[in-house]
Amino acid sequence: MPRMSGKRGLMEQLVADGVRHVFGNPGTTEQGFMDILQEYPQVQFMLALHEGVAVSMADAYARLTRRPAFVEVHITPGLGNALGMMHNARVGRSPLVVYAGQSDTRALFQEPHLTGPLVEMARPVCKWAAQIDHAYDVPRALRRAFKIADEPPQGPVFLALPMNALDEEAEMEIVPTSYTRWRARPDRGGLAEAAELLLAAQRPMLMVGDGVALSEAQTEVVELAELLGAPILQGYGSEFNAPASHPLNLGTVNFVAPKALKALLAECDALLAVGAPIFQFIFPDPEGGMLPPGAKLVQIDANAWDLSKNVPATVALLADPKAALRELGELLMRRRTASQVAAAATRAAAITERTRAARERYRTQAHQGWDNIPISGPRLMHELRQVLPENAMIFAEAITNSPHLEAAIQPDAPGRLLRARGGGIGPGLPGSLGAQLARPDRKVVGVCSDGAAMYSITALWTAAHHRIPVLFVIANNRSYYNDEEHQEHVARVRERPIENRWVGQRMDDPAVDFASLARDLGAEGIGPVEDPNELGAAFTRAIGALDEGGPVLVDVRIAPR
Numbered sequence: 417m418p419r420m421s422g423k424r425g426l427m428e429q430l431v432a433d434g435v436r437h438v439f440g441n442p443g444t445t446e447q448g449f450m451d452i453l454q455e456y457p458q459v460q461f462m463l464a465l466h467e468g469v470a471v472s473m474a475d476a477y478a479r480l481t482r483r484p485a486f487v488e489v490h491i492t493p494g495l496g497n498a499l500g501m502m503h504n505a506r507v508g509r510s511p512l513v514v515y516a517g518q519s520d521t522r523a524l525f526q527e528p529h530l531t532g533p534l535v536e537m538a539r540p541v542c543k544w545a546a547q548i549d550h551a552y553d554v555p556r557a558l559r560r561a562f563k564i565a566d567e568p569p570q571g572p573v574f575l576a577l578p579m580n581a582l583d584e585e586a587e588m589e590i591v592p593t594s595y596t597r598w599r600a601r602p603d604r605g606g607l608a609e610a611a612e613l614l615l616a617a618q619r620p621m622l623m624v625g626d627g628v629a630l631s632e633a634q635t636e637v638v639e640l641a642e643l644l645g646a647p648i649l650q651g652y653g654s655e656f657n658a659p660a661s662h663p664l665n666l667g668t669v670n671f672v673a674p675k676a677l678k679a680l681l682a683e684c685d686a687l688l689a690v691g692a693p694i695f696q697f698i699f700p701d702p703e704g705g706m707l708p709p710g711a712k713l714v715q716i717d718a719n720a721w722d723l724s725k726n727v728p729a730t731v732a733l734l735a736d737p738k739a740a741l742r743e744l745g746e747l748l749m750r751r752r753t754a755s756q757v758a759a760a761a762t763r764a765a766a767i768t769e770r771t772r773a774a775r776e777r778y779r780t781q782a783h784q785g786w787d788n789i790p791i792s793g794p795r796l797m798h799e800l801r802q803v804l805p806e807n808a809m810i811f812a813e814a815i816t817n818s819p820h821l822e823a824a825i826q827p828d829a830p831g832r833l834l835r836a837r838g839g840g841i842g843p844g845l846p847g848s849l850g851a852q853l854a855r856p857d858r859k860v861v862g863v864c865s866d867g868a869a870m871y872s873i874t875a876l877w878t879a880a881h882h883r884i885p886v887l888f889v890i891a892n893n894r895s896y897y898n899d900e901e902h903q904e905h906v907a908r909v910r911e912r913p914i915e916n917r918w919v920g921q922r923m924d925d926p927a928v929d930f931a932s933l934a935r936d937l938g939a940e941g942i943g944p945v946e947d948p949n950e951l952g953a954a955f956t957r958a959i960g961a962l963d964e965g966g967p968v969l970v971d972v973r974i975a976p977r
Contacts, residue, residue, distance in 0.1 A: 417589050422551030423452040423582040427459070428590045429555040430486060433562060435459060437853060439474040440488030441467050444530070445517025448582040449488065462853070462882060464846070465874035467494045471501035472843035472872065475510045476811060476850030479655070479834065482630075484511040484565040484573075485850075491517055492532030502541045504838025505572040508654065509626065509719075511565035512572040513558070514538070520580045521549050538574035547576040552586035562593040568718040570630070598718055599631070602735035602743060610688075610714045610731045611747040615756055617686035617712070619763075620646040623669075626837075627691015627717055627737050629655030634830065636741035637690065638662060643748050644688075645760030647767045649680070651692035654835035659828040663768035668822070673699045678706055686712045691737045693722050698839075716740045778823060790975045791948045793817040793891065797824035799951035800861070800889060803959060808859045811851045812836065813844025815865040817891050817974070831855070842871030848886045849879055859887070859962060866892040866928065873933065879967035880938025887958050888934070888969040892944065893976045894924040934969035943971030 848862025931941030
């Protein structure tokens with residue numbers, strides 16, 4: 417085996433695993449890594465001015481490439497900065513390998529400046545966290561980290577690499593990571609039981625989550641819904657899991673509180689949940705009880721942890737969703753009776769009429785404020801849709817305007833619309849950069865609320881520094897309206913009025929001039945656009961500017977509600 421330094425072994429292993437981008441913000445304890453990185457021009461370092469920006473870029477990049485992304489962050493304070501977005505990766509199940517430099521292990525007893533309990537800090541938001549003290553372990557530790565990050569449930573992994581471990585030399589083996597083939601077929605007996613249960617149901621429903629997208633099982637979801645005549649509910653998730661325009665798709669459920677979903681599920685006697693956590697809310701009902709009495713739950717997931725976690729499943733299948741849905745569909749086709757076929761068709765017709773009426777009501781309401789100033793959320797998203805190329809990708813952290821974006825874009829194919837996920841605010845701007853790096857053949861538009869944009873505004877500098885041609889659209893209502901909604905929800909639950917509104921809700925004292933801020937950080941800034949009739953021209957100008965190779969931001973002043 418060749419003999420080399422730990423830092424060279426690190427780089428050789430990254431190259432062996434096909435890593436082309438490192439997302440990071442370096443400091444003192446990472447100098448050895450940054451020094452050796454210069455000898456590997458095939459690996460590009462994407463410099464962020466904050467560790468949360470680096471993690472968010474890597475998160476989106478990993479989601480789109482379907483490969484673990486590599487992130488470098490600084491020692492204790494830098495890791496602290498990164499933890500919020502690492503939480504998002506954990507909840508959103510993005511495969512990341514995060515590395516932080518550690519002080520020389522021979523001096524740790526002296527408690528060097530900046531040193532801290534890195535592994536203990538990272539462990540609560542990571543699948544695995546370890547400190548690697550010997551050079552000969554560096555490549556195998558990386559291989560283990562990449563493997564673990566990639567296995568369902570995918571998520572972040574953390575490595576602390578001391579300075580002396582990177583400087584020391586040792587014999588080491590460099591081979592590509594051997595990834596686990598996790599696409600397991602379902603248990604046949606359980607599958608047959610699920611088929612009989614679903615065929616016997618009078619009011620079946622289908623709930624899907626991001627496990628569907630990971631498995632690329634969107635086609636199978638639609639086929640099964642049509643076989644059963646069952647509505648499709650999109651659970652907590654951010655990927656494309658079912659065509660938005662399909663007549664059986666009831667859309668994304670409200671995951672703030674369970675009331676609306678519980679009312680919807682009251683009609684259900686059999687719920688098939690695929691790749692979706694059951695049930696995940698910001699304000700859950702402590703007593704649970706989401707499904708009506710007697711309703712059956714069938715779960716399919718490649719992640720064993722989510723099976724029967726909160727609600728006992730009648731049938732829980734640990735399997736690749738794509739394989740399971742395909743085999744389940746074949747069983748349904750063979751076993752269903754003529755009367756069951758007719759009942760499914762009747763259900764499908766009723767659901768189709770229901771979705772048609774709901775979408776028509778939305779369009780009617782949206783057009784009521786179509787020409788208003790400030791601009792309405794539906795008008796903003798409609799005008800953006802009109803000028804986007806058909807293959808454009810939208811990465812969104814639109815918060816309260818997300819329903820309007822989805823209604824306008826109507827994503828019917830993977831890669832059209834991705835949403836920030838995990839709950840921690842701030843991945844919208846940097847996530848758009850990671851998406852563009854992963855899909856350089858497509859125009860990427862980052863739609864972000866003003867409040868969320870300020871969490872990671874330095875991403876504009878990274879975009880300009882690396883000449884990443886992303887169009888940023890700021891939905892600027894000059895407030896943290898999402899927090900106001902949550903405050904109102906808590907007041908309703910407690911059955912008493914809001915006595916003191918949060919004093920920090922407004923963002924107009926002073927107002928943020930996003931277009932000027934973009935120019936100061938090296939991007940082109942357009943706006944503020946306040947007249948809805950000027951939106952089309954502003955977006956057309958911005959998309960044209962992307963062809964020159966740099967980032968563009970359009971600041972759009974919208975109504976607070």
